Amino acid sequence: MVDKLYQLTAHELHDLISKKEVSCRDVTESVLDRIRSVDDRVKCYVTVTDELALAQADNVDKQIAAGEPLLPLAGIPFALKDNMCTRGVLTTCSSKILHNFKPVYDATVVERIVNNGGVIIGKTNLDEFAMGSSTENSAFFTTRNPWDIDRVPGGSSGGSTAAVAADEAVIALGSDTGGSIRQPAAFCGVVGFKPTYGRVSRYGLIAFASSLDQIGPITKDVTDCALAMNLIAGKDFCDSTSLDVPVPDYTKSLIPDAKGIKIGVPTDFFGQGVEPEIVNSVMKAVEVLKDLGAEYKETSMKMVDYGLPTYYIIAPAEASSNLARYDGVRFGLRSDDSKDPITMFLKTREEGFGPEVKQRIMIGTYALSAGYYDAYYLKAQKVRTLIRQDFERLFEEFDVLVAPTSPTVAFKVGERAADPFQMKLADVLTIPANMAGIPAISIPCGYADGLPIGLQIIGKSLDEATILRVAYAFEQATDYHKRKPEI
Amino acid sequence: MIEYEPVIGMEVHSELLTESKMFCGCKVAFGGEPNTRCCPVCLGLPGSLPVVNKRAVEFVVRTALALNCEISHHSIFHRKNYFYPDLPKGYQISQYGETPIGVRGYVEITVNGTTKRIGIRRVHLEEDTGKLLHVEGDRSLVDYNRSGVPLMEIVTEHDPAAGFDQINSADEAREYLVRLRSILLYLGVSDGKMEEGSLRCEPNISIRPKGSGEFGVRTEIKNLNSFRAVYNGVKYEIERQERVLREGGTVIHETRRWDEPRSVTASMRSKELEQEYRYFPEPDLVPMVFEPEWIEAQRHLLPELPQEKKARFMAEFGLTAYDAGVLTDSKALAEFFEKAVEGYHDPKIVANWTMGEFLRLVNAAGIEVDQVKITPGHLVDMLKLMDNGTISGKIAKTVFTEMFETGKRPEDIVKEKGLVQITDESAIESAIDQVLAENPNEVERYKAGKQELLGFFVGQVMRATKGKANPGVVNKLLREKLS
Structure with missing residues (x-):
């Protein structure tokens, strides 16, 4: 048996499992052991579903023993951000208001993973309702960055990215509304992919901002990302916004060169308080891609400046409505001894929501109010259209855009908690892709003082394949993805 | 003001x-x-x-x-x-x-x-x-x-x-x-x-x-x-x-x-x-x-709507605007009418029964037209029984009420209740003789010129025959007897 199974990628494990060198149970146990040994320091998991995971692993082992064809994700342990519904398993959104909430159904992505042999190993921590960039807004605890326990993993999918970085999961799913997959992937030195809006079903993803939320994979390398995308992408009739377009086999786009690829380098993405070491690493990465056959050109994208302010109208507006259902009537927390329903609503929400969530509900409520709607929400939607058009203009010339994922490397726990504006700046480079609904990935491209730096590759709508190709080519030519944090 | x-x-x-x-x-x-x-x-x-x-x-x-x-x-x-x-x-x-x-x-x-x-x-x-x-x-x-x-x-x-x-x-x-x-x-x-x-x-x-x-x-x-x-x-x-x-x-x-x-x-x-x-x-x-x-x-899937149906009823069946309006108020009523008309030659008579007895009973029962037991076919059969002299118009109302309440066929009701109209002249004659014998004063007054009393005699004969006597025959025989 191979030592340290938990360190391997999904495709490596798949080879071992298909050769029957290891069982799915071996893999699951290895990862569960890893969780037991490091999670008290990293704190990725809100819930570890060990019994469920072992039962699922045994089930897949049985199928293998019976000679059934090997499923694509057979025995691969998955971590799920705890805003995805899992039948009968606590789903918290890292919020007190979902106290003891056990969904009666599985999210579409969960169904697809399990149907393809995947094993659900646990539910990971996040900023409450995915609102934040550090997991410090979790109502339970702050997840730590495996590269430096005193630093944040980023957010809001910080639990999922830290779990993959610390080998506490082989693949994790996150959700990205304004950068919540890519920014923590950059902070934790892993691959984080936000697909085109509508590519992956949102059914069962607890909504933050419906027109921006998108589920995507967090993996140890680009190959695993392509594997996961193959199985979670595609039309779902339970999600009206999911796109009815064919899903290519993404593993076919994993070509180790970038010949003929036209890369745009939008200089406006480098001026947003981006640390010099990050600029250097990203520009070096661009040179690597050039050596791999790509052409690149500097270009401009003025609308990037408007991404953040637009986001902070649209996302809270939608959130204020999406979070109205947490009223204590049907599930979750209910504040007792209220004389009437309205008092019960008020007390439940007062007790159940954390300060960041309350602030965003208030901003959103204000932005949608009569008399302000046109000036805020409607205007923001118009700006959003301009951002999308700005990207479309660039994509007439370029196949992909390359930029830093985050202006900084992982910051210290508590460092930005007191300054919400600084905290929100962490998403300034990731938000534009959400605004335009286009796909973007973050992959490791260097280290500053031992902390990972993320390279962001942004692509055309529905052209995930080209992004994966460029990312794969870069990864094959470098070894940043092979480094592991010491915990 | x-x-x-x-x-x-x-x-x-x-x-x-x-x-x-x-x-x-x-x-x-x-x-x-x-x-x-x-x-x-x-x-x-x-x-x-x-x-x-x-x-x-x-x-x-x-x-x-x-x-x-x-x-x-x-x-x-x-x-x-x-x-x-x-x-x-x-x-x-x-x-x-x-x-x-x-x-x-x-x-x-x-x-x-x-x-x-x-x-x-x-x-x-x-x-x-x-x-x-x-x-x-x-x-x-x-x-x-x-x-x-x-x-x-x-x-x-x-x-x-x-x-x-x-x-x-x-x-x-x-x-x-x-x-x-x-x-x-x-x-x-x-x-x-x-x-x-x-x-x-x-x-x-x-x-x-x-x-x-x-x-x-x-x-x-x-x-x-x-x-x-x-x-x-x-x-x-x-x-x-x-x-x-x-x-x-x-x-x-x-x-x-x-x-x-x-x-x-x-x-x-x-x-x-x-x-x-x-x-x-x-x-x-x-x-x-x-x-x-x-x-x-x-648009092509739209059914015929009330206004259109009303116009068609007027044109096709020669109904007045009022009658066509009442009949098309409810789709179920219009359908009842139209199905009955298919089996009967005179739309006006069907319209009168549908708007009269039928609607009266529906309203009295406080139900919807589509909940009734009686079928358009029953109405047609009943009208035909009237036409062939089996029942009188007065009996028909009794039969209709019974059909409405029970959903039974009119022939069965007529048989069960013995409602067949008496057209046998000798049977009617004996009823007339009895009525005339019991009302000598009226007979005298009639003969003295009080012709309006004919209605009184008809009523008495109908009562004596429990409404089953053919009114035409009763009239004819009465006139003969009193002349």
Whole structure:
């Protein structure tokens, strides 16, 4: 048996499992052991579903023993951000208001993973309702960055990215509304992919901002990302916004060169308080891609400046409505001894929501109010259209855009908690892709003082394949993805 | 004294007769054990998403077409945000703003010989809420069976610039609702049951000095569960507002509840502070796009509507406008009539029976036409029994009542009850002889010239034969005997 199974990628494990060198149970146990040994320091998991995971692993082992064809994700342990519904398993959104909430159904992505042999190993921590960039807004605890326990993993999918970085999961799913997959992937030195809006079903993803939320994979390398995308992408009739377009086999786009690829380098993405070491690493990465056959050109994208302010109208507006259902009537927390329903609503929400969530509900409520709607929400939607058009203009010339994922490397726990504006700046480079609904990935491209730096590759709508190709080519030519944090 | 003119706007909600709910697959049905017809979507559980019920959209498009509306090429859903325990998501998915499914239509009504085209401002689609039940003590229970049932809203036009007529009296308000309900029933999109709340009407009423271009302050009435309640409620509210203004008071913008037993409206809540619904486009749904070809296909699926059927009945069966109007008021009544006409040569006779005995019995029984036991075939058979002399017209009424109550065939009723008409002259003759013998004074007076007494003798003979004697034969023989 191979030592340290938990360190391997999904495709490596798949080879071992298909050769029957290891069982799915071996893999699951290895990862569960890893969780037991490091999670008290990293704190990725809100819930570890060990019994469920072992039962699922045994089930897949049985199928293998019976000679059934090997499923694509057979025995691969998955971590799920705890805003995805899992039948009968606590789903918290890292919020007190979902106290003891056990969904009666599985999210579409969960169904697809399990149907393809995947094993659900646990539910990971996040900023409450995915609102934040550090997991410090979790109502339970702050997840730590495996590269430096005193630093944040980023957010809001910080639990999922830290779990993959610390080998506490082989693949994790996150959700990205304004950068919540890519920014923590950059902070934790892993691959984080936000697909085109509508590519992956949102059914069962607890909504933050419906027109921006998108589920995507967090993996140890680009190959695993392509594997996961193959199985979670595609039309779902339970999600009206999911796109009815064919899903290519993404593993076919994993070509180790970038010949003929036209890369745009939008200089406006480098001026947003981006640390010099990050600029250097990203520009070096661009040179690597050039050596791999790509052409690149500097270009401009003025609308990037408007991404953040637009986001902070649209996302809270939608959130204020999406979070109205947490009223204590049907599930979750209910504040007792209220004389009437309205008092019960008020007390439940007062007790159940954390300060960041309350602030965003208030901003959103204000932005949608009569008399302000046109000036805020409607205007923001118009700006959003301009951002999308700005990207479309660039994509007439370029196949992909390359930029830093985050202006900084992982910051210290508590460092930005007191300054919400600084905290929100962490998403300034990731938000534009959400605004335009286009796909973007973050992959490791260097280290500053031992902390990972993320390279962001942004692509055309529905052209995930080209992004994966460029990312794969870069990864094959470098070894940043092979480094592991010491915990 | 100032003469006031009421202006009435009508907001009608109808649940749609679809198999499943608006945004999920749960079954739509009235009643049922609480919370047995719901799922993550209509319970608003976290992570669930709505999917539009295509049939409901078709129903609203067809309704809008039947109401002479234009169909928006591009129609979107909005969220109407407010907190209430029967509203699981904290918002209702509805349609707001300029692009509901249907706009700019009208309904034609005729009251006291005057025909008006009442403008329709919008026809839109939304979802119903659950039901909150207040139980003993300080507890409330919620039933979500109704949550997410497709609901269509039809609102009249209040802007005179739109070029349509307004509703200006309680009579017109009721007539508008009668016409609208009839169209919905013809289309098969609604069961029209006001008492069960599947059809709900909330009129708003304001009055203004006659000739004024400005609108007065309006009040809205809720809890109107029948046509009569709509009429009485609107009438009461018009009179109440007039009284308030004549006494120098002011009408307050408020919602008032119709109190049926006391026949008054009472203030429910003030609307001085407009409710803030924070409408915005529903991001979980994509816009509906209606292509002209698709709309035309829907138009072709429209059944014959009341107005068209009325015109055809007049042309095809030679009925008067009044008769054709009564017969086509309800689709079920029109169908009953038309099926009977197929089997009988004289439409006028069928019309008389349908509008007369049939409707009288339906109304007396307090049921709907589609709930009756009697069939059009029974009516035809009965008419034929009359024509071949088996039963008299008087007996026919007895037979008809029996058919109505039991659903039995007329031949069987005639046999069972021994109602066959007596045409045997000798049998009738003996009855006549007996009557004449018992009434010698009348016979004398008749013979002295009091010819009107013939009717008296006929009546007596009919009584003696328990109504079964053929009246023609009775008349003929009486004249012979008395001459």
